[in-house]
Amino acid sequence: MAASLKRPARQTEIRAFRREALIRGVLNSIADHGMAGTTVETIAEAAGVSRGLLGHYFKSKDHLLVESYRRLAENWAEEVGRQARAAGRDADLRLKAMAEALMTPPVFEKRILAAYLAFWNAARNSKPIRVVNRRYNSNYRKTIARLFARAAKEKGIEIDAEDAAIGLLAIFDGLWLSLAVDPKSYAPARAIKVCHTFIDRMLGAPGAGGAKPSTGN
Amino acid sequence: MAASLKRPARQTEIRAFRREALIRGVLNSIADHGMAGTTVETIAEAAGVSRGLLGHYFKSKDHLLVESYRRLAENWAEEVGRQARAAGRDADLRLKAMAEALMTPPVFEKRILAAYLAFWNAARNSKPIRVVNRRYNSNYRKTIARLFARAAKEKGIEIDAEDAAIGLLAIFDGLWLSLAVDPKSYAPARAIKVCHTFIDRMLGAPGAGGAKPSTGN
Amino acid sequence: MAASLKRPARQTEIRAFRREALIRGVLNSIADHGMAGTTVETIAEAAGVSRGLLGHYFKSKDHLLVESYRRLAENWAEEVGRQARAAGRDADLRLKAMAEALMTPPVFEKRILAAYLAFWNAARNSKPIRVVNRRYNSNYRKTIARLFARAAKEKGIEIDAEDAAIGLLAIFDGLWLSLAVDPKSYAPARAIKVCHTFIDRMLGAPGAGGAKPSTGN
Amino acid sequence: MAASLKRPARQTEIRAFRREALIRGVLNSIADHGMAGTTVETIAEAAGVSRGLLGHYFKSKDHLLVESYRRLAENWAEEVGRQARAAGRDADLRLKAMAEALMTPPVFEKRILAAYLAFWNAARNSKPIRVVNRRYNSNYRKTIARLFARAAKEKGIEIDAEDAAIGLLAIFDGLWLSLAVDPKSYAPARAIKVCHTFIDRMLGAPGAGGAKPSTGN
DNA sequence: AATGAATGAGTCTTCATTCAT
DNA sequence: AATGAATGAAGACTCATTCAT
Numbered sequence: 001m002a003a004s005l006k007r008p009a010r011q012t013e014i015r016a017f018r019r020e021a022l023i024r025g026v027l028n029s030i031a032d033h034g035m036a037g038t039t040v041e042t043i044a045e046a047a048g049v050s051r052g053l054l055g056h057y058f059k060s061k062d063h064l065l066v067e068s069y070r071r072l073a074e075n076w077a078e079e080v081g082r083q084a085r086a087a088g089r090d091a092d093l094r095l096k097a098m099a100e101a102l103m104t105p106p107v108f109e110k111r112i113l114a115a116y117l118a119f120w121n122a123a124r125n126s127k128p129i130r131v132v133n134r135r136y137n138s139n140y141r142k143t144i145a146r147l148f149a150r151a152a153k154e155k156g157i158e159i160d161a162e163d164a165a166i167g168l169l170a171i172f173d174g175l176w177l178s179l180a181v182d183p184k185s186y187a188p189a190r191a192i193k194v195c196h197t198f199i200d201r202m203l204g205a206p207g208a209g210g211a212k213p214s215t216g217n
Numbered sequence: 218m219a220a221s222l223k224r225p226a227r228q229t230e231i232r233a234f235r236r237e238a239l240i241r242g243v244l245n246s247i248a249d250h251g252m253a254g255t256t257v258e259t260i261a262e263a264a265g266v267s268r269g270l271l272g273h274y275f276k277s278k279d280h281l282l283v284e285s286y287r288r289l290a291e292n293w294a295e296e297v298g299r300q301a302r303a304a305g306r307d308a309d310l311r312l313k314a315m316a317e318a319l320m321t322p323p324v325f326e327k328r329i330l331a332a333y334l335a336f337w338n339a340a341r342n343s344k345p346i347r348v349v350n351r352r353y354n355s356n357y358r359k360t361i362a363r364l365f366a367r368a369a370k371e372k373g374i375e376i377d378a379e380d381a382a383i384g385l386l387a388i389f390d391g392l393w394l395s396l397a398v399d400p401k402s403y404a405p406a407r408a409i410k411v412c413h414t415f416i417d418r419m420l421g422a423p424g425a426g427g428a429k430p431s432t433g434n
Numbered sequence: 435m436a437a438s439l440k441r442p443a444r445q446t447e448i449r450a451f452r453r454e455a456l457i458r459g460v461l462n463s464i465a466d467h468g469m470a471g472t473t474v475e476t477i478a479e480a481a482g483v484s485r486g487l488l489g490h491y492f493k494s495k496d497h498l499l500v501e502s503y504r505r506l507a508e509n510w511a512e513e514v515g516r517q518a519r520a521a522g523r524d525a526d527l528r529l530k531a532m533a534e535a536l537m538t539p540p541v542f543e544k545r546i547l548a549a550y551l552a553f554w555n556a557a558r559n560s561k562p563i564r565v566v567n568r569r570y571n572s573n574y575r576k577t578i579a580r581l582f583a584r585a586a587k588e589k590g591i592e593i594d595a596e597d598a599a600i601g602l603l604a605i606f607d608g609l610w611l612s613l614a615v616d617p618k619s620y621a622p623a624r625a626i627k628v629c630h631t632f633i634d635r636m637l638g639a640p641g642a643g644g645a646k647p648s649t650g651n
Numbered sequence: 652m653a654a655s656l657k658r659p660a661r662q663t664e665i666r667a668f669r670r671e672a673l674i675r676g677v678l679n680s681i682a683d684h685g686m687a688g689t690t691v692e693t694i695a696e697a698a699g700v701s702r703g704l705l706g707h708y709f710k711s712k713d714h715l716l717v718e719s720y721r722r723l724a725e726n727w728a729e730e731v732g733r734q735a736r737a738a739g740r741d742a743d744l745r746l747k748a749m750a751e752a753l754m755t756p757p758v759f760e761k762r763i764l765a766a767y768l769a770f771w772n773a774a775r776n777s778k779p780i781r782v783v784n785r786r787y788n789s790n791y792r793k794t795i796a797r798l799f800a801r802a803a804k805e806k807g808i809e810i811d812a813e814d815a816a817i818g819l820l821a822i823f824d825g826l827w828l829s830l831a832v833d834p835k836s837y838a839p840a841r842a843i844k845v846c847h848t849f850i851d852r853m854l855g856a857p858g859a860g861g862a863k864p865s866t867g868n
Numbered sequence: 869a870a871t872g873a874a875t876g877a878g879t880c881t882t883c884a885t886t887c888a889t
Numbered sequence: 890a891a892t893g894a895a896t897g898a899a900g901a902c903t904c905a906t907t908c909a910t
Binding site: 033034035036037114117118120121122123124125130133134137163166167169170171172173174175177178180181182185186190191193194197198201202 | 250251252253254331334335337338339340341342347350351354380383384386387388389390391392394395397398399402403407408410411414415418419
Binding site: 448452485 | 890892893
């Protein structure tokens, strides 16, 4: 469980290396013990370092937590963005790719869901965490809205892209929330299908799970 | 902030009265200080009683927390159910009424959102809280799925009611999550609109926020 | 387990009746839960009364404890004295009868041993309990010394009666202590034999367990 | 009152050093405040360390108490055994030396008597303490019985060595108990004399305080 | 640079006492 | 006369932080 990447020799790199180890320690500790059960000791253990090290690289445990959330959100956005762009130029495909990215490793992992839920909750009572959250959320929403707008244009229809973005983002969050609280809620594949249906439906298509005229019977 | 309802004289009612006060104390304390900041002291203060009282009515702080979540979920389900039924017989109207109930007082209140988020997070590390959560969630999802199925039948269309329920529930949760973390995310009215659009879209209507053929331009 | 003696109607007797019940509650509670585990609640439960009653009949829990020890010692002395006198006029028989009384019900009872040990320990840190203890112990020692002196005279020998008394009392206490801590140490019958041997030996007889010339070998 | 031995520099020795300090803290605190009055705070104060330290070296206060009793009994047995062996080969001399050891510093000390009484009492309600007690007591009794048997053989007499051991042990315990509860009961010298008399008497000699034919009268 | 020993504030829990009914 | 509801002080334990080595 301890951090085991190659250890750098350069003085200047040690700092980054240690901070990285501690941050990964935080995320693993939250996954294993929850935010409430995450102490300096559990972090140090998960990071494979001594308790005292934290004080050398972060002003306090709280500062380390904030930094960890920042890192989490950053990696998340990077990876999801990468996969979205990899889906090609079409806006609707990008939206669908985002949904898939969200529900597939490496983004979709129990450890990460757990950490997100913990930080969402922490955001309520910690200004610095709230700041990080707001910043990434805002970017995220704007990106999705832009994609919806582009997709509508591509399809020659009119939609309220802002509302569509709010809706999709809510679905994303809601599915993650549900899976974070209880991993057995439903299979990730189903979650993807639900997202795709929403996207299709907002963009006018009947969609995989959408309505179609009842075939008599 | 102290409990201010009429204080019962009957010996037999005191017990229920005090338990109620403590439970409300928990919910208020969570709203004010978060789960991590909720101590026996903050609960007692919010309930307008002494610290020692908790021990007389609950086996431990943890037991009180579980009981509080149960009460929260119970009240929530009751009120939302009531408003849904009040919307009439049509299934789609009931679904829409649920969305409205969710985003309007008395169900929609900052204090309640905060508590929900806190308990969702707590569920990850507390079996008893998870049990309560699972039970209410399961009922909730079944109810929504049934409504979707009925609505489809009424409209003579075919949908995957289960998936639609998962989607609507995710939207509900996601919107609440977003508003719990950051109340300024968007206005409740907008959240309602997003829900209604989803419902309409799943049931085949173009919907308020859905796509319509681009009018030239 | 609750006090179940006939309840008196006379106003003046109620006081004595209640005090008695509480005192018996203390002794039973100490036997069941130890001194450290004896709380106002365990006392009240053992006495079959409510928690609040204690305050009406004793100034405090500590006062009740002292009173309980006084009662314990008083009953003890009375019963042991009675049995000693019942053994007849001979001093050595009285001493032996005391030993028997000590190791036979009703004086010898696990509940009573436990209480004695607890109070002996409490005496170290409580002046009032120490006072009671000293008083009864002093009487006790004087009585035994007097019996030894008389027995020696009857047998026409000379002994240091004070020392003999200290020795016998130590044996009594030591055996009780051992049996209080671990009831399986040895059978009461054996304890009696040890006491009798000591008495015989101090009074010159070979005694049941004393030395006799080795029969050859 | 604070621990004042040389403080070791070696990392590896600190652990033993602190545990030792805390154990001595327990014994001193019990002597000063009794078992009931012994709190983490009094222990820490007596040990000259902070309250929080206890948790670093012992799983809980209870574990520390058990460990302290173990240490107490161990030291006791060691020192008494040493003095007994130093008395020479004769079994009766060894028995007498044990009595002397028991009533003379360093074994005989108010602080130690107090601790013993407290632990005897605690043994009634604590299994781990009872276990320690039983183990040392059993050894102790066997040793004394063996000495009595050997002494009888040396003197060419027959005795019930087991009973003699029970008796001597009871005297030892009873005298200690008496002196623990009330240090003014009698002088240690007198206690020694009482023990010696018992030993002599059990081994057939008239003994210092035993019976002798009345000289005239 | 890194460790882990040490501190003391903060939390939950227990419980003797008080008091309204 | 008796109850048990309520209080608040005190105790054990946890844990973030500091610091000597």
